[in-house]
Amino acid sequence: MKGKAQPAEADVTDLPQIPIRKSVEAPPLKNEVAPAPANTPAHTGHGIARNPGMKLDIGFVESMRNVNRSALERRVQTMAKRRSIKGDNQAAWLLRALAVMDLTSLNSNDTDERIRRLCAKALQPLRRDISIGLGLGSTPVRPAAVCVYHPFVATAAQALKGSGIHVAAVSTAFPHGLAPLDTRLKEIEASVNDGADEIDVVIKRGLVYEAKWQELYDEIAAMRAACGNAHLKVILGTGDLATLRNVTLASMVAMMAGADFIKTSTGKESVNATLPVGLAMVRAIRAYFEETGYMIGFKPAGGISTAKAALDWLVLIKEELGRPWLEPELLRFGASSLLTDIERQLEHHVTGHYSANHRHALA
Template sequence: MNTHPRNAGTGLKPEWFEDIAVNRTASERRAASLATRRTVKKEYQAAWLVKAITCIDLTTLAGDDTEGRVKRLCAKARRPIRDDILEALGLADEGITTGAICVYPTMVPHAVKALQGSNIPVASVATGFPAGLTPLPQKLAEIRYAVDQGAREIDIVITREHVLTQNWKALFDEISAMREACGDAHMKAILATGDLNTLRNVYRASMVAMQAGADFIKTSTGKEDVNATIPVSLTMVRALRDFGALSGQIVGFKPAGGMKTAKDAMLWLILMKEELGLPWLQPDLFRLGASSMLADIERQLEHYVTGRYAASNRHPLA
């Protein structure tokens, strides 16, 4: 899925972010306008929803995950839309799949086996997810384990303390070590933005993660009290845009946590198109970390082709 050059990082450059201020009121006003200033209807909405499916990291991160659950999730990733709906949309031969499967490290072998013959990458959380408070050697060992098991993408979590205490060198060094441990696997840096207190901290953490070589920056683990929000996402994508202008390098974005509906998917797609443009509507630069969202998108697509809403049990997640 990833076709762009890896982010090589830049070295720690505090002058790129230390003096940046973020106007929360203006950010919230801009975020609120996205849902009211742009509408996508009928066949265009259907097309956007199919696009959203191709950008979903279909995820299970539960304490009771099993091989069977992961296999069902992988089957859904291979065929995320029912055949009759695909036929009605004229997409039966397009090979529509989700962007990736995201699981815990011990579930990676099951996912890799279930996805053999497809081009769907397996992403694994690591580094003491979700708290990220295990010692660094264990974090790096967990990354290497997941990569050795076949994960092609690693979703790491940062130590929030480094952001809250403004210890940018410690944060940079930690993420750099994680990036090295990932080897050829793409690294998504989870900032756990709900724990960072201010949008200014979100901007700074985003910039440090990219300077340290993150291929994606990601909002949340999905386990915080507050997960992905539009104001936070707006702050992160503008940091991403600034980093690109300063470094000449391209970095992807992944909101995750709390997104459950097709309407949510549309809102984040609009954000990406308006702030970054069409290249960031592709799965190599944009992912949606979600699970239940897919069922609602499929339900909306059935409504488009039949004119009727189906019961939710007609669209089981996996």
């Protein structure tokens, strides 16, 4: 009698490994930069050719209308079951999750000192004994960015100066996006002037419900122009959009308007990032890439608080978009408590013991 089939062990070449292992690079794609090891410091600039956008093509948008929710849900249910990531492989994948993280603090009680402490954590996210145990040497693994409200952009920029860690600001009347457009654009410009080189904007969800695609396109295009050289991440607020069809169509319009990233949620909705929503968005990214040759980034945010959840998202991206999208230029996790659990899991990998959360404080 045959035994029950076991999930496949993740290939050790799926990701750059802890330094004791040799990595294998994937073949290059159009506009792709050479992948960097997981323990390489964050780049001082974004290495992917920016999406210039395109004229709103309603025909192309409408061609994406047919979204099979049942098929998407079945697909995400099989992903984790078919991949078993253990041992050194798991440690390497968790280091990759850390390297693509936007370490975030978006609380009503944020202060300048709290943000400085958050930035200090970003500069040294792993305790020294864990880094030594993993064999990382003197090269740090750091989050890709620190994400804050506009009033704290200058504080974060000063604290992170010269580190290569990006400063991201949530702008445009976050989280609802219902201020006048002129006010939202001025907030973007103010954040850029204070030192933000990434801007996370929110759309007016009502424009999606009413299928006002031209108005949505025009607003996002204006936001892209206000960003200047700063990269634009467009938050769809997927928990408010009700259907995967709305999510897909809004994703396409955002990319056509020049988004560098599309992002699931603000983290303030009742439902935030879910794998079926993520799958719908990454397939829209793939369709846009096949049409234009431009690689658009993806940022799931909200509710990703465990190392296991981060691994599920990495598997989804690896299988649907391929190895090039596992770089910080094309993938981000919007998270805060996620870093705590990743650090705990890495300590367990080194010592065989779990520690309490308070030993890995963020700020």
